[in-house]
Amino acid sequence: MAVVLPFESAPEASIESLVRLVQPDMERVNATILSRTGSDVTKIPEVANHLISSGGKRLRPMLVLATAQMCGYQGDAQTKIAAAVEFLHTATLLHDDVVDESELRRGKATARMLWGNEMSVLVGDFLLGQSMRMMVEVGSLRCMEILSTAAAVIAEGEVMQLAAAKNTETTEDAYLAVIRSKTAELFAAAAEFGPVLAGRPKAEEAACRSYGTNLGIAFQLVDDALDYGGRAAELGKNVGDDFREGKITLPVVLAFRRGNDAERAFWRKALEQGEADDAALETAVGLMHKHRAIEDTCERAKHYGAIATDALGLFPASPVKRALADAVAFAISRAH
Structure with a gap:
């Protein structure tokens, strides 16, 4: 049932150079994350650390650190900001899993499977509060504005996605609007902090924000493709979860639009009426393959990845700039 995803990115694409360049700062961020999950309420660190320590790449906080380095920032505010970004991200994951009933x-x-929905939501709220507390400690109104705006936009994206769930009439533009808010906004915010902290010109702020936005879109589109053409070990979730949950992602949008009346009837039955068993998933993947929906989702991801890489053109050559470009190649190459 798996589909080979057609990326031409080099198989060796990785974020190792990025990890290496930000490692000293990242150690301080990790220490901050551990200290800020502490609470006299024992369940809070238990639930929070379950997800925080579960092996995520922490790409978003690394973007804070890397863009600060690229822009020549010499202070230490990036540590708390990067931790705050990771807390906001973790809070959204806790809330997402409740909304999506993810296992x-x-x-x-x-x-939510271990402690229940209520505990997941409340610990997510705790992390949001800690995130904002750290931003207050940083003392930059502009940085506070960036993160608080991101939190509001992400919530809007979640509501937009919920409204579009099981709606097979969703357009590509409408879906891209969802992922710009839900996923790309936090990438954009993370990348924007560097030039803001360094007091760089508005053009550099805009360039970093463009980098983050388009990297985030590419990252999500690859995730969309992997849900139908990947393996559970790569995804960290069950293959086809989006399908079973009735989520309208880009491969579905493309297959639905390109299909005939009988095929569109299948999509409505599977997604709108919830008849999305394993046999239906196999049919869905077959239709996507027939109409190049997965392949073209990959092509869209490459397009946004190219925009992200081009946005770095404003900055002089440096190891960290090269590492940020490598991060784009890594995001794309996950579909191999």
């Missing part, structure tokens, strides 16, 4: 996250049982 797996990064290959482990979700917090």
Whole structure:
């Protein structure tokens, strides 16, 4: 049932150079994350650390650190900001898993499966509060504005996705609007902090924001493709979870639009009426393959990845600039 995803990115694409360049700062971020999950309420660190320590790449906080380095920032505010970004991201994951009724996250049982929906939501709220507390400690109104705006936009994206769930009439433009808000906004915010902290010109702020936005879109589109053409070990969740949950992602949009009346009837039955068993998933993947829906989702991801890479052109050559470009190649190459 798997589909070979057609990326031409080099198989060796990785974020190792990025990880290496930000490692000293990232150690301080990790220490901050551990200290800020502490609470006299024992369940809070237990639930929070279940997800925080579950093996995520922490790409978003690394973007904070890398863009600060690229822009020549010399202070230490990036540590708390990067931790705040990771807390906001973790909070959205805890909330997402409740909304989506997800059973797996990064290959482990979700917090809601272990502690229940109520505990997951409340610990997510705790992390949001800690995130904002750290931003207040940083003392930059502009940085606070970036992160608080991101939190609001992400919530809007979640509501937009919920409204579009099971709606097979969703257009590509409408879906892209969802992922711009739900996924790309936090990438954009993370990348924008560097030039803001360094007091760089508005053009550099805009360039970093463009990099983050388009990297985030590419990242999500690859995830969309992997849900139908990947393996559970790569995804950290069950293959076809989006399909079973009735989520309208880009491969579905493309297959639905390109299909005939009988095929569109299948999509409505599977997604709108919830008849999405394993046999239906196999049919869905077959239709996507027939109409190049997965392949073209990959092509869209490459397009946005190219925009992200081009956005770095404003900055002089440096190891960290090259590492940020490598991060784009890595995001794309996950579909191999």
